[in-house]
Amino acid sequence: MRRGRPDTATGWATGAWPMVMLCVFFVVPFTIMAAISFFHRVEGGFYEPGFEFANYARFFTAFFGEILGFSLFVSGLAAAICVAVGFPFTYLLTRLRRRRQVVWLVFLLSVLSLSEVIIGFSWSILLSRTAGLSNLLVALGLMEQPVSWSPGFVALMLGLCYLAFPYTVLVLYPPLSRLEPQLPEAARTLGASPLRTFFTVVVPALRGAIVATLIMVFVFTLGAYLLPQLLGRPQHWTLSVMITDQAIYQSNLPFAAAMAMFLMLVSLALVGLTYVVGGERRGA
Amino acid sequence: MAELQLKGVGKRFGSLTAVEDVDLTIPDGKLVCLLGPSGCGKTTLIRVVAGLEEPTTGRLLLDGQDITDLPAHRRNFGMVFQSLALFPHLTVGGNIAYGLRVRGRDKTEQTARVASLLDLVQLPGVADRHIAQLSGGQRQRVAIARALALEPQLFLLDEPLSALDAKLREAMQVELRLLQQRVGITTIIVTHDQREAMTMSDLVVVMGEARVQQVGTPLEIYRNPVNTFVADFIGTSNLLPVTVAGRDGVALSGRTLRVPPIGPDLADGSTATLSIRPEDVHILGQDRGGENRIAGRVTFIRDVGASVETHADCDGLEVISVAAPKDRPDVARGDAVVVELPPASCVVLPR
Numbered sequence: 001m002r003r004g005r006p007d008t009a010t011g012w013a014t015g016a017w018p019m020v021m022l023c024v025f026f027v028v029p030f031t032i033m034a035a036i037s038f039f040h041r042v043e044g045g046f047y048e049p050g051f052e053f054a055n056y057a058r059f060f061t062a063f064f065g066e067i068l069g070f071s072l073f074v075s076g077l078a079a080a081i082c083v084a085v086g087f088p089f090t091y092l093l094t095r096l097r098r099r100r101q102v103v104w105l106v107f108l109l110s111v112l113s114l115s116e117v118i119i120g121f122s123w124s125i126l127l128s129r130t131a132g133l134s135n136l137l138v139a140l141g142l143m144e145q146p147v148s149w150s151p152g153f154v155a156l157m158l159g160l161c162y163l164a165f166p167y168t169v170l171v172l173y174p175p176l177s178r179l180e181p182q183l184p185e186a187a188r189t190l191g192a193s194p195l196r197t198f199f200t201v202v203v204p205a206l207r208g209a210i211v212a213t214l215i216m217v218f219v220f221t222l223g224a225y226l227l228p229q230l231l232g233r234p235q236h237w238t239l240s241v242m243i244t245d246q247a248i249y250q251s252n253l254p255f256a257a258a259m260a261m262f263l264m265l266v267s268l269a270l271v272g273l274t275y276v277v278g279g280e281r282r283g284a
Numbered sequence: 285m286a287e288l289q290l291k292g293v294g295k296r297f298g299s300l301t302a303v304e305d306v307d308l309t310i311p312d313g314k315l316v317c318l319l320g321p322s323g324c325g326k327t328t329l330i331r332v333v334a335g336l337e338e339p340t341t342g343r344l345l346l347d348g349q350d351i352t353d354l355p356a357h358r359r360n361f362g363m364v365f366q367s368l369a370l371f372p373h374l375t376v377g378g379n380i381a382y383g384l385r386v387r388g389r390d391k392t393e394q395t396a397r398v399a400s401l402l403d404l405v406q407l408p409g410v411a412d413r414h415i416a417q418l419s420g421g422q423r424q425r426v427a428i429a430r431a432l433a434l435e436p437q438l439f440l441l442d443e444p445l446s447a448l449d450a451k452l453r454e455a456m457q458v459e460l461r462l463l464q465q466r467v468g469i470t471t472i473i474v475t476h477d478q479r480e481a482m483t484m485s486d487l488v489v490v491m492g493e494a495r496v497q498q499v500g501t502p503l504e505i506y507r508n509p510v511n512t513f514v515a516d517f518i519g520t521s522n523l524l525p526v527t528v529a530g531r532d533g534v535a536l537s538g539r540t541l542r543v544p545p546i547g548p549d550l551a552d553g554s555t556a557t558l559s560i561r562p563e564d565v566h567i568l569g570q571d572r573g574g575e576n577r578i579a580g581r582v583t584f585i586r587d588v589g590a591s592v593e594t595h596a597d598c599d600g601l602e603v604i605s606v607a608a609p610k611d612r613p614d615v616a617r618g619d620a621v622v623v624e625l626p627p628a629s630c631v632v633l634p635r
Binding site (some may be wrong): 043137180182183185186187188189190191192194197200201204205207 | 334335336355356357358359360361363365366367369370371372373374381382386387430431433434440597
C-alpha cells in the first residue's frame with residue numbers, strides 16, 4: 001500500500017509527532033553512540049572527540065570474537081528453547097475455554113512485572129546448594145546430598161528462558177488464536193493423528209509467526225546483561241556483559257559503544273538473513 | 285456398502301442442548317440433506333458423525349458396527365468444511381494428496397490420484413498452484429477433491445456452497461449431485477437453503493429446535509409436512525387457524541371446509557392449523573361453484589413476471605395465492621373475490 005505525501009497542515013502535524021519522538025528517543029542517542037565509537041579514549045580520563053578505528057580494531061581479536069560467537073549461540077539456543085516449549089504451550093492455551101485462557105494470560109503478564117534482577121537472584125537461590133531445589137529432592141529421597149547447580153550454563157539458560165518465556169507466549173498468542181480451528185479438524189478427517197496434525201498443519205501454517213518469535217526472543221535475550229553475571233561463570237559472560245563492564249567499570253565508553261554498534265549490526269544481519277531465507281521458502 | 289445409523293444421538297454443551305435424541309438412517313449410496321434454520325443443531329450433528337464432537341448420548345453404527353468411540357482420524361469419512369479449511373502452506377496438489385501422504389502412499393500413486401481427482405472435479409492441471417491463486421469456485425472443487433482422495437465411506441459437507449455467489453451456487457448444486465451419483469458415495473450435506481436441499485437430495489432431514497422434525501423425499505416434505513414448523517420452513521405456506529369438525533372437515537371462521545382424512549391424534553373439536561401452498565390456492569373473480577370456497581378481498585398484487593402473487597383478506601385472515609402468468613386471475617386490488625382451497629391440497633396439522 002502506498003500513500004501520497006501529506007499535503008495539508010494536519011497531515012504534516014500528525015506525521016511530525018512520531019518523527020519528533022523517534023528523533024528524541026532513538027536517532028539522537030543512537031547517533032551519539034555511533035559518534036563516540038570513533039572517539040579517542042583518554043587513559044584514566046574520559047574520551048575526547050576524534051575519528052579513529054582503534055576501538056573497532058581492538059574488538060577484532062579472538063577473545064572478543066569468541067565472546068560474540070558465544071553470545072549469539074546463547075541467544076539462539078534460548079530462542080529455540082522458548083519457541084519449542086512456548087509454541088505447543090500457546091497452542092494448547094488457545095484450545096482452552098475463554099475464561100481459563102484469561103487466567104493464564106494474566107498469570108504470564110504478572111511474571112512480566114518481575115525484573116531481570118529478581119529473576120536472577122531467585123534462580124540463583126533456587127539452584128544453590130544451601131537453600132535450593134536439590135534439598136527438596138534429598139528430602140524426597142531422590143538424591144544423596146544437596147548440590148549446587150548455579151552458577152553454570154544450564155542455570156543461565158534456565159534464567160534466560162524464564163525471562164523470555166512470557167514474551168514468547170504473548171507474541172505467539174494472537175496468531176495462534178486466529179488460526180482457523182477447522183484447519184486441524186480437516187487434517188483429522190484426512191487421517192492425521194492429533195500429534196501429526198500439529199506438526200504437518202499447525203506448525204507449517206504458522207511458520208511466519210514462529211520465525212518472528214524466534215527473532216524477537218533472540219534479540220531480547222541478546223540484551224540481557226545481568227543474568228549471565230548472576231547465573232553464569234565468567235566464561236559464560238556474553239557481549240552485553242562486556243559492554244556493561246567496559247562502559248561502567250572500565251570507563252571506556254568509546255570501546256563499549258563500538259561493541260554495542262557491532263553487536264547491533266551482527267544481530268540486524270542475522271535477522272535480515274532469517275527473513276530472506278524464510279521469504280524464499282515461502283515463495284517456493 | 286456404507287449405511288449409517290444414528291440411535292438416540294444427543295449433544296449438550298454445558299446447559300445448552302444442541303442436538304436431542306436423533307434416530308436416523310442414512311441409506312447406502314444416497315444423498316441426505318440436513319436442512320434447518322441456523323442454530324437448529326445440524327452442524328453439530330454432522331460434526332458428531334465426523335467424530336469431531338463426542339455425542340453426549342446415543343450410538344453411531346456404520347454397517348452395523350459401533351463407531352461412536354472411534355476418533356475422527358480413524359473413521360475415513362471425507363469432510364468439506366464451511367470455510368473449506370484448505371491448508372494455506374500447501375499447493376493444490378499438496379492439499380489433495382495430504383491424506384494419501386499421511387497413509388504413506390508412494391509419490392507416483394499420489395500424483396496419479398491427484399490428477400484423476402482434479403479431472404473428476406473438472407479442474408485439470410492446477411496441481412502446482414497455490415491456494416491463494418484460486419477463485420472461490422475453484423477452491424470449492426479442491427476441497428471436494430481433497431475430501432474424496434481417500435475413497436471415504438461417507439462424504440460429509442457442512443454448508444459447502446454458502447461462500448459462493450448465487451449463480452455459481454446453483455450450478456455447483458447440480459454438479460455436486462451429478463458427482464455424487466457418479467461416485468455412488470453415501471453423502472450427508474448440511475444446508476439452511478431449502479432450494480439447495482430440494483435440488484440435491486434423495487432424502488431431506490428437516491431439523492428444528494435441536495430435533496429431527498421430518499424425514500422424507502423432497503416432494504413428500506413439500507407436499508405433506510408433518511407439523512407447522514416444517515410447513516412454514518419449507519417453501520411458503522398459508523397457515524390458517526381451524527377447528528377440527530369430523531374426520532374430513534375443519535371449521536374456518538364458521539365455515540366448514542372439506543379436507544383429506546384427519547389422523548387420530550387430532551380429536552373432534554380441537555384446534556389445528558390448516559396448511560396450503562400458495563400455488564394450490566385459486567383466486568376467482570366470480571363464483572363458478574365447487575368446493576371449499578371462501579369470500580375475500582384483494583389487498584395486494586405482486587406481479588414479478590414469472591409468477592403473480594395475490595394477497596386476499598378473508599375475514600381478517602390473509603391468504604396468499606401464486607399463479608403462473610397464463611393463469612393470472614383477472615382481478616384488481618380491492619376487488620371482492622372467491623378464494624378456493626382445493627380439498628386435496630389441504631393439510632391439517634396439530635397447532
